[in-house]
Amino acid sequence: MTTTTTNDFSPPNGKQNPETIYSVNVTLVPLPHLTDYIPSLQTHTTPLQHNNFYHPSDGFYISHSDIILRRTVYDLDTNNTTLAYHRAGPREQIFYEPRNVRAAIVTCGGLCPGLNTVIRELVVGLWEQYGVREVFGIRAGYRGFYSMEPVRLDVKMVHDWHKRGGTVLETSRGGFDLDKIVNAIEDRGYNQVYIIGGDGTLRGAVKIFNEIRRRKLNVGVAAIPKTVDNDVGIIDRSFGFQTAVEKAQQAIAAAHVEAESAPNGIGLVKLMGRSTGHIALKATLSSRDVDCCLIPENEFYLEGKGGLFEFLDDRLKQNGHAVVVVAEGAGQDMIPRTDAQKQEVDESGNPVFLDVGVWLKSELKRWWERDHKGELFTVKYIDPTYMIRAVSANATDNLYCTLLAHSAIHGIMAGYTGFVAGPINGNYAYIPMDEIAETKNLVDTRDHNWAWVRSVTTQPDFGRM
Numbered sequence: 001m002t003t004t005t006t007n008d009f010s011p012p013n014g015k016q017n018p019e020t021i022y023s024v025n026v027t028l029v030p031l032p033h034l035t036d037y038i039p040s041l042q043t044h045t046t047p048l049q050h051n052n053f054y055h056p057s058d059g060f061y062i063s064h065s066d067i068i069l070r071r072t073v074y075d076l077d078t079n080n081t082t083l084a085y086h087r088a089g090p091r092e093q094i095f096y097e098p099r100n101v102r103a104a105i106v107t108c109g110g111l112c113p114g115l116n117t118v119i120r121e122l123v124v125g126l127w128e129q130y131g132v133r134e135v136f137g138i139r140a141g142y143r144g145f146y147s148m149e150p151v152r153l154d155v156k157m158v159h160d161w162h163k164r165g166g167t168v169l170e171t172s173r174g175g176f177d178l179d180k181i182v183n184a185i186e187d188r189g190y191n192q193v194y195i196i197g198g199d200g201t202l203r204g205a206v207k208i209f210n211e212i213r214r215r216k217l218n219v220g221v222a223a224i225p226k227t228v229d230n231d232v233g234i235i236d237r238s239f240g241f242q243t244a245v246e247k248a249q250q251a252i253a254a255a256h257v258e259a260e261s262a263p264n265g266i267g268l269v270k271l272m273g274r275s276t277g278h279i280a281l282k283a284t285l286s287s288r289d290v291d292c293c294l295i296p297e298n299e300f301y302l303e304g305k306g307g308l309f310e311f312l313d314d315r316l317k318q319n320g321h322a323v324v325v326v327a328e329g330a331g332q333d334m335i336p337r338t339d340a341q342k343q344e345v346d347e348s349g350n351p352v353f354l355d356v357g358v359w360l361k362s363e364l365k366r367w368w369e370r371d372h373k374g375e376l377f378t379v380k381y382i383d384p385t386y387m388i389r390a391v392s393a394n395a396t397d398n399l400y401c402t403l404l405a406h407s408a409i410h411g412i413m414a415g416y417t418g419f420v421a422g423p424i425n426g427n428y429a430y431i432p433m434d435e436i437a438e439t440k441n442l443v444d445t446r447d448h449n450w451a452w453v454r455s456v457t458t459q460p461d462f463g464r465m
C-alpha cells in the first residue's frame with residue numbers, strides 16, 4: 001500500500017485534485033503453512049499446468065503476495081487501517097504429489113442447504129483438477145473418524161449430490177475426542193482433511209489443526225464454514241443462507257394468507273436462528289408481508305406501552321390482520337422453564353431452546369381473551385424450522401459452494417493449513433481458522449439493515465432508542 005499522505009480531503013467545489021494520494025495501513029494476517037514445521041517439504045508444479053480444460057495464462061496463478069482487504073470502505077478523513085488475508089486460488093507450485101494425496105471430508109453440526117454440493121465439489125475438484133484418486137468421506141461427523149469405516153468417494157458416485165438436501169455423509173453433534181480423531185487421521189494416512197461445519201465445528205477444527213501441528217504431521221487442514229444461521233464472522237455470508245431465506249418466505253406467505261383470511265387473524269412464523277436473527281431479518285425484508293420481526297439481538301416485551309400487544313392491537317384495528325416472524329432464539333428469557341430445562345444442552349453443549357412460537361401463540365391468545373373477550377381472533381402458527389435447511393441449495397448457493405470447495409483445495413495443495421476458505425467483499429480469501437472461530441456475526445441493531453426492518457414494519461423498538 002502507498003504511504004504518501006495528504007490532509008486535503010475537500011472536494012465540495014467538485015474539483016478533486018487528481019494527484020492526491022491517500023494511504024491505508026494494511027496488516028497482513030499470517031497464514032499457517034506446512035513448511036512452518038516441516039521446512040524440508042518439496043514443491044511440485046501443479047498439474048493444472050497440463051490440464052485439458054484450464055489454460056493457465058497471465059494472472060491465472062495466485063501468488064503469496066496477492067491479498068484481499070478486509071475493509072473496502074474508508075473515510076479519507078480518518079486514519080485508516082485494515083487487515084488483509086492471502087487471496088484464495090490456484091498456485092503454480094504445490095506441496096503435494098497428487099498421487100500421494102489421501103483426502104478426508106467430514107460434515108458436522110446441523111444441516112444446511114449446499115452441504116452435498118461442497119462434498120461433491122471437493123471430490124470433483126481434487127479428482128479433475130489435481131488428479132487425486134483417494135478421497136474418503138468420514139461418516140456422521142467428528143465421531144466418524146474413530147468409530148466408523150470411511151466411505152471411498154469418486155466423481156461418478158457424487159455426480160448428482162448437489163441436487164440433494166442434507167449430507168450424504170451424515171452428520172452429528174458431540175463426539176469430539178481430539179486424541180482419537182488425530183490418531184485416526186494418522187493411522188488411516190490422511191494427509192488432507194476438509195472439515196465442513198459451523199462455529200462449534202470450527203472450534204474443534206482449530207484443536208485438530210493445533211494437535212496435528214504439535215505432532216508435526218504432514219497433514220493439511222482446511223475448513224469450510226457452514227451455518228444456516230449465518231452466524232460465522234468475517235466472511236460475507238455462509239452458504240445455504242440464501243436458500244434458507246428463500247424457503248422461509250414460503251412460510252411467511254402462507255402465514256399472511258391465513259392471517260388476512262380471518263377477522264383479527266395473526267400469522268406467526270418461527271424461523272431458525274439460535275443466537276442470531278439473520279434469517280428472520282432477511283426474510284422479513286424480502287417478503288414485505290411482515291408486521292413485526294423478533295430477533296435474539298433485540299429484546300422485546302409483550303405488555304404495556306411500546307410492547308408487542310399494543311402494537312398488534314393497533315395493527316389489527318388498521319388492517320384486520322398481522323404477520324409476526326420470530327427467530328427461535330428470541331424471547332427465550334421470557335419463557336417459563338423448569339430447573340431441568342434451564343440446564344438442558346445438546347450433545348455439543350449448545351443450550352436447548354423452548355419453542356418460542358408455541359409460547360407466543362398461547363400468550364397472544366391469553367391477551368386477546370383478557371382484553372377483547374367475545375371478539376373473533378385467530379393465531380395460525382407455522383413452524384417451518386427444518387424445512388428451510390433440509391432442502392437442496394439454490395443456484396446461487398450451488399455456485400458459491402463450488403467456489404468454496406475449489407478454494408479450499410487450492411489452498412491445501414499450496415501447503416497452507418489451519419485455514420478457512422471464504423469470500424470477503426466478494427473475493428475469496430484464506431483466513432486463519434482460529435481467527436474465524438473466535439468471531440460471531442450478530443445482527444447489528446444499530447446499522448441500516450435493522451433500521452430498514454423497522455421502517456418496513458413500523459414495529460416498536462422495544463425501548464432501545
Ligand SMILES: Nc1ncnc2c1ncn2[C@@H]1O[C@H](COP(=O)(O)OP(=O)(O)OP(=O)(O)O)[C@@H](O)[C@H]1O
Pocket residue numbers: 108109110111141142143172173174175176197198199200201202203204205207226227228229347348350
Ligand atoms: N469448543 C469445541 N471444541 C471442540 N469441538 C467442539 C467444540 N464445540 C463443538 N464441537 C464439536 O463440533 C461439532 C459440531 O458442533 P455443533 O453441534 O455446535 O454444530 P456447529 O458446527 O456449530 O454447526 P451448527 O450450529 O451450524 O449446526 C460437534 O461434534 C461438537 O462436539
Ligand SMILES: O=P(O)(O)OC[C@H]1O[C@](O)(CO)[C@@H](O)[C@@H]1O
Pocket residue numbers: 109110111173198227228229272273274328346389
Ligand atoms: O439440528 P438440531 O440439533 O435440531 O439443531 C437445530 C439448530 O441448528 C441450527 O439449524 C444451526 O445451528 C440452528 O438454527 C438450530 O437451532
Ligand SMILES: [Mg+2]
Pocket residue numbers: 109198199200
Ligand atoms: Mg453452532
